[in-house]
Amino acid sequence: MIGKRFIRNRKRRAKKEMFDLELNSLLDILVILLVFLLKNYSISEVQLKINQGIRIPDSVSKSLIEKGVTLQLNKDLEVYVDEKLITSLKKSGVWNFSNKVKVRNELLSLKQNLEKIKMEEKGLKDMADVVNFIMDKDIDYQHINQLMKISTDAGFEQFKFIVLGG
Amino acid sequence: MYSLPSARRKKKKVSRIDLIPILDVVFVLIFFLLFSVQLIHVFEIGTDLPVFKLEQTQPKKDKKKFELKIFVDNSRIRFTNSKNQQLISSINVDWDDKDFLTKINEEVVKIKKENPEETRVVLTPKKDVNYQNLVKFMDQLRSKKTNPTKADKLFEQIIFEN
Numbered sequence: 001m002i003g004k005r006f007i008r009n010r011k012r013r014a015k016k017e018m019f020d021l022e023l024n025s026l027l028d029i030l031v032i033l034l035v036f037l038l039k040n041y042s043i044s045e046v047q048l049k050i051n052q053g054i055r056i057p058d059s060v061s062k063s064l065i066e067k068g069v070t071l072q073l074n075k076d077l078e079v080y081v082d083e084k085l086i087t088s089l090k091k092s093g094v095w096n097f098s099n100k101v102k103v104r105n106e107l108l109s110l111k112q113n114l115e116k117i118k119m120e121e122k123g124l125k126d127m128a129d130v131v132n133f134i135m136d137k138d139i140d141y142q143h144i145n146q147l148m149k150i151s152t153d154a155g156f157e158q159f160k161f162i163v164l165g166g
Numbered sequence: 167m168y169s170l171p172s173a174r175r176k177k178k179k180v181s182r183i184d185l186i187p188i189l190d191v192v193f194v195l196i197f198f199l200l201f202s203v204q205l206i207h208v209f210e211i212g213t214d215l216p217v218f219k220l221e222q223t224q225p226k227k228d229k230k231k232f233e234l235k236i237f238v239d240n241s242r243i244r245f246t247n248s249k250n251q252q253l254i255s256s257i258n259v260d261w262d263d264k265d266f267l268t269k270i271n272e273e274v275v276k277i278k279k280e281n282p283e284e285t286r287v288v289l290t291p292k293k294d295v296n297y298q299n300l301v302k303f304m305d306q307l308r309s310k311k312t313n314p315t316k317a318d319k320l321f322e323q324i325i326f327e328n
Contacts, residue, residue: 023185030192037199048208057301061209061308132210135297142293144300148216148326157215163301165207 048162050134051080057137059163066160068130069110071103071147075136079147081106095146103147107131107154129157211304217288217327232281234321238303239292245273248288261299271306278320287321 046065050056054074072080077089079099087102089095114128131151135144148159235248240261245254255273260266278284287307291300307321 023189027185027189027192030189030196033196034192034199037196037203040203040205041199042202042204042207050208056208057298059209059211059301060305061211063210063212065208065210137296137298137301139297140293141291141295141297141300144297145293145326152216159213160210161213161301161304162208162210165209 048132048134049083050162051083054134054136055138056134056162056164059165061163062165065132065162066130066158067127068132068158068160069107069114069156070132070134071107071151072134073136073139073143073147075138077139077143079103082110089143095143100146100150104150104154107151107156111155130160131156131158132160132162134162211301211308211324213324213326215325217325230284232284233286233288234277234281234284235288235290235327236307237290238295238300240295243270243303245277261296261302267302267306270303271310274307274320275310285319285321286323286325288325288327290327 042064046067048065048070051072051074053076054072070080070082072083074080077093079086079088081103084106086106087099089099092099111128118128133144133147135147151159231249233248234254235246237244237246239259241259242256243259244256246252247254254277257266257269257273289304304324307324309319
């Protein structure tokens with residue numbers, strides 16, 4: 001009687017055996033993915049939002065981006081300050097007084113805000129002086145020159161050209 | 167003597183590493199990296215205040231005998247010493263030619279060798295110079311093209327004049 005029970009139990013045990021999932025291959029894929037992501041990981045904490053249609057120039061520079069105000073100029077000569085459309089030179093193609101004043105005033109108000117925050121937080125010292133230029137690679141130097149002059153008038157001291165690393 | 171059946175089973179058991187905790191960690195890491203990954207590598211080229219503003223804020227110190235000033239237009243690039251208004255060299259422009267950029271780099275390396283202390287360069291580009299070409303040019307000014315090391319930094323401080 002006891003022996004019969006024993007044999008029956010053994011069968012039951014065999015049925016209950018857990019289904020073992022093969023994880024090695026999955027782990028292999030995940031490790032490859034992890035290596036790829038780690039290779040592309042950037043130390044820079046600054047996230048820039050580049051407007052659609054802007055193709056930034058290629059460069060061999062490896063300098064990391066700093067926090068600052070972003071000034072964008074696309075191929076259609078539309079000027080954005082921190083992603084906000086300020087003016088467009090599409091019709092005239094040249095900088096007139098009104099365009100310059102619009103950009104200058106926007107930069108000036110941003111600068112004043114940053115200066116206020118700078119007084120409260122020490123870490124923002126550099127940010128208040130930096131302008132990141134995100135400009136289409138096909139534009140001419142005359143526009144860069146104008147934007148630098150306007151930024152200087154607004155009180156900014158450091159200009160960074162945002163480029164695509166090789 | 168026969169050993170107990172249970173004891174026999176224990177001996178045969180293959181020891182396996184428990185992969186589930188490792189898998190958990192890897193998953194967390196992957197999610198973290200996926201959210202912070204930058205597939206486009208974006209960098210910067212820094213410049214200081216333009217010359218007209220620098221002169222207002224910092225009074226001129228004329229102790230130096232050399233200051234590299236480069237005039238850039240679409241036909242010719244002229245390297246000059248702004249302290250004595252002397253032309254150092256001049257190169258014909260062909261932005262699409264790789265040899266042209268190498269030539270520029272070699273010229274800058276030569277100037278740097280003669281003036282190792284100097285790190286500043288003043289750029290005077292013409293209005294119609296293309297931005298991409300200007301960036302290519304600035305790259306040649308900043309570091310040695312062939313086998314660059316940290317010691318091969320050329321003119322890191324770029325200032326625009328006009």
